Amino acid sequence: MEILRVEDLSFRYPKAEKPALSHIDFTVESGEFIVLCGPSGCGKTTLLRLLKKEVAPFGEKTGSIFFEGAPQESLTCAGEMGFVQQNPESQIVTDKVWHELAFGLENLGVPTDVIRRRVGEMASFFGIENWFRQKTDELSGGQKQLLNLASVMVMQPKLLILDEPTGQLDPIAASDFIATLQKLNRELGLTILLAEHRLEEVFPIADRIIMMEDGGILLNGEPRSIGPGLSKLDAAHHMSCALPSAVRIWQGLDIGGTCPLTVKEGREFLKRNYSGQTVTLPEPEYLHEEATVEMKNVWFRYERDLPDIMRGVSVKVYRGEIFSILGGNGAGKTTALCVVAGLLKAYRGKILINGKQVKDYKGNTLYRRCLAFLPQDPQTVFALDTVRADLSEMTEMMEIDKSEREKRLDEISARLGISHLLDRHPYDLSGGEQQKCALAKVLLSEPEILLLDEPTKGLDAYAKQNLRDTLRELKATGVTVLTVTHDVEFAAETADRCALFFDGEFISADTPRKFFAENNFYTTAANRMARELWKNAVTCEQVVECCKSVGGAK
Amino acid sequence: MKAFGNIHPSVLMMYFLSVMLVSMFASNPIIQAEALFGGALFCLCIQKRGTALRDAGFYISLFLMVAVTNPLFSHNGKTPLFFLNGNPVTLEALLCGVSIAVMVIGVLLWCKCYSEIMTSDKFLYLFGRIIPKLSLVLSMALRFIPAYIRQSRRVSRAQKAMGLYSGKSISDRVRNRMRVLTAMISWSLENAMDVSASMKARGYGQKKRTDFSIFRFQRSDCALFAVCIVLLSVPLVGMAAGVTDFTYYPGISRIETSPAAVAVYAAFGALSVLPSVLEAKEAIIWKYYVSKI
Known part of the structure; x- marks a missing residue:
């Protein structure tokens, strides 16, 4: 009925x-x-x-x-x-x-x-x-x-x-x-x-x-008809990126058969068509520059009677890398980020930003051309009536010429693709647009280190790809990006190194391939599907590439 | 705080009002002492040990302050103890100060108990009966305030991390407050849109509302209500008849010990320890159950 x-x-x-x-x-x-x-x-x-x-x-x-x-x-x-x-x-x-x-x-x-x-x-x-x-x-x-x-x-x-x-x-x-x-x-x-x-x-x-x-x-x-339907419209349709990993891998391989939907079906599909021993793909040694953010034995708790959130955290984040902190809910990832940003004070240990302790940055010097923090809720960044007003307020703080200010503003809006949004009220924008504008605002302080708290929350797959591209561009200009995220897929595709925050410590920090290949449950859907063939293929693209390199279906 | 807190809000309201009013308007030291004792006992029942100890310090210093202030300013009375700057400090005024202090602290303790026991939902329930619209508005306000505070903290933090007016100077601080406030106004309007959509989606304003609550008037509430009425009527009648009258000036009157006065003391004493007795009873019954298991 x-x-x-x-x-x-x-x-x-x-x-x-x-x-x-x-x-x-x-x-x-x-x-x-x-x-x-x-x-x-x-x-x-x-x-x-x-x-x-x-x-x-x-x-x-x-x-x-x-x-x-x-x-x-x-x-x-x-x-x-x-x-x-x-x-x-x-x-x-x-x-x-x-x-x-x-x-x-x-x-x-x-x-x-x-x-x-x-x-x-x-x-x-x-x-x-x-x-x-x-x-x-x-x-x-x-x-x-x-x-x-x-x-x-x-x-x-x-x-x-x-x-x-x-x-x-x-x-x-x-x-x-x-x-x-x-x-x-x-x-x-x-x-x-x-x-x-x-x-x-x-x-x-x-x-x-x-x-x-x-x-x-x-x-x-029906769900099973969506993958084939989309492929028929356009082999590389831009909506494909939103589909489940199993469907994306099936689309990428393009060898027919019924379209798998779950990890289990995807795993069977791969096994049916490709076989052989488990291969661990070679992993080049990770090259890095000097550390820009360094925590040495940092301890933090909110109040005297409350338990420690950070228990002797020591970690180094290198210049120009994208470092993702993963971890469960309430593990204290956001707290750790706020401690780095100088918003919360650790009661023991040292936090060095560019070799200088956070507490030694006087006044606003930490937040000028040095470090910027984008909170989880981008709305909290805006305080004025239009995006343009919010952005220009930031340029005015930068102690630069008037003509230069305008130029900076236009440049950054063009780079993030928000030029058409400048005259709207920040609250009238969609979640993804709000985030881009908020990012533009914090980037106007020309940071060397960018801290992002749950940047993919509420974003669709397309906006996530956009964000990934933006972060890579920033990285190319030498910016160090430190993100806290729940989004395993995003971390796998974007990060240079991932770390798990658990029980007040960074348990492991490694390249995504090594990091996720070691995990059994806490890893991407693509890796769970393909790990019996390629142990450290982590993203859908990597799996597809590996399958194709082996040469055709069995 | 299981036993007494579970009583129907209307009975609770009547109880607190009657204890506080009687102890405020009876100037009799016995009645004041009883109210203080009952309030302190019940506070101990419903509070954690640590906070009770910390509070005790505060109440004792307040007690001393009130008790000492009165004889410094009031020079009535016929028995001067000594002279201060040429003014007599009298025994009567000192004792009157003590009595006021006992009364004030007794009432404060009962207010504390009131705020622990009469939570906002109970208060709303009582007044929602009279003005249903107001009770909904209050409930929404109580929902909104903590959300507002949390969001304004987030905004303030985000602004600080951008280094906008986050210096320590006064002008920076004022500007920062203003900015957070304007941001919060936009946020509140946005939030109100969502709330109103959520209300409309659930049929608000379509029909005449009913008023649901989780409180039910049970037989035990009825019994307690009756007990309270009986225990309250004795001191009320006694006070009206002037049985327990007491004066400090010019001379201290004798504490009344007539049978009628004793009845008033007994009834009010029983009334003021009633909640503690109920708590104790509950605790004992519970121990008994546990021992049987």
Whole structure:
């Protein structure tokens, strides 16, 4: 039975030149799990918001939307269609978990006895009992997003719409969230429409994938048909980079057969077609220059009674390298970065920046032509009304000529591709654009050392590639980049060296190939697929290259 | 703080109000001492040992300050102890100061207990009955404030790391505050958009709201309510009839020991140790359960 039908839907925002959506047609059957994907700015959010009439944007709309056979306009109950947004933080309305769960039902005027029962039922389904009476502010990001989902589910919706719900979560919380969605779909038969960047995990569990581009639907079909479909459109389609590793390797090899989706299938696919002994690819010795950032036996804790976050950290980061710090949630990676940036003070040990201790940098000297820090949330970098104002404020601090200032500003915006965004308000930009502008702002201080905290959070695959290219360009100009990230794939593709931060220490620091080849679980999907053939092939490109070099399929 | 904190908010509210009001308006030293004792005992029950010790220092110094201040400024009374700058320091004024100090600290301790036990959700629940819209607004405000503080810290840190007005001079500091504030205004507006979308998506404003809460008025609450009413009515009647009146000036009156007065002392004493007794009872019952397992 069909639950949702969209017929020839087009939409244009007021004053926009191009329509945000043009001629969208699709249907959703009851009980389906549909994943909507595409680069940011392709109209996913607009489409999802139009489906839910309470949050629909204003603008010119043509075409029609039917929910359960009836036109959307005649729908009266907000509970029928659940809607979860990206930011876990800003969707929570009330201060207590139990109140948040009851909020929707209160709005619908449900009697309190019924609310009690439904809230209890949902809290136990989602495992919320343990934090049922807590304040919403005390929850972790993953818990917050789970609460947002649960407080929509108490209204017993027939269709659940989610707009990149895992964008702000760390990988483990994101997997938990996806697993919960799968459980809802399987056990309750709930129809789910999910917009998502991280396709590695949702591809295998989805019934159908709808891929969008520039406000239109590019592909609409079973997960297994997406890889071949995209190859047929264009062998090197720019959207391929967003697909799961198994699909990308299959596309790269181009030897036919059914398209694998998971690591397990990918591994079998490789084994079937290429065989032989496990080969360890030769790894050239890592050459480096002198150290720019050096930590010597650094200890840090937030308060006297709290446990140590850094326990005798010693590490050297060399000039002109990209150094990635990986590690679990709450391991203290961000703290370590703040200590390097001089924002937090270590109580023991030395931190040397260019051979000089951090505490010896007086006033702002550390943050001028020396070190720059880009925090996790790029919004925190902006303080003014336009991107241009924010950037020029930075150039004014640099004690250079007026003409030179303008030139610098134009140069950096051209380099990062943000020239067209300069006159917009920073908050009106997408996540990826905000990040680029924030990066531009910190780069205007002409740093030799750039610290990045979770730079890939909320970015789509395309924006990640962009960021990678930008970092490589910076590296080429001699900038040292120190990033903290959860994103194993990004680290493997970008970093010169990776290190694992665990239990207050850097456990190992090595080139990505050595680092990931040694790990069994904490490694890229491509490496997990191919490690029985090429032990230290880490990225999809490397695997494809190795396979091709062996020569053709068996 | 299991036993007493789990009582229905309306009973709790009535209890705290009655204890505090009686101890404030009865100028009788016995009643004040009882209130102080009850408050201190209950504070010990619900607090960690370390903080209780630290707090004790604060309360003792406050006690001394209040007790000493009164005789320095008030020179009423008929028994001068000594003269200071030509003004008499009288026994009556000294004792009156002690009494005020006992009362103030008793009420402070009860206020502390109140803030521990009557958490915001209980308060909201009580007042939400009267003005439902206000209770939702308050709940949203309580949600918003910690988020705002956290974000403003992040902004401030990010700005500092860019070296913008992060110097130690006053002008830099003021400018930095202003910048963080303007950034936070944009953030608040942005946040409000998301919250309102989230509220609308969950049907806010479509129908008349119901008001859900996790508190239920149970039989034990009812019983406790009755006990409180009985224990409270005795001192109220006694105070109205002037049984426990006490004066310091010009001479200290004798402490009343008539049967009626003793009844008032007993009732109020029982009222002020009630929460501690409930906690103790709970603890003992729990030990008993554990020993049976």
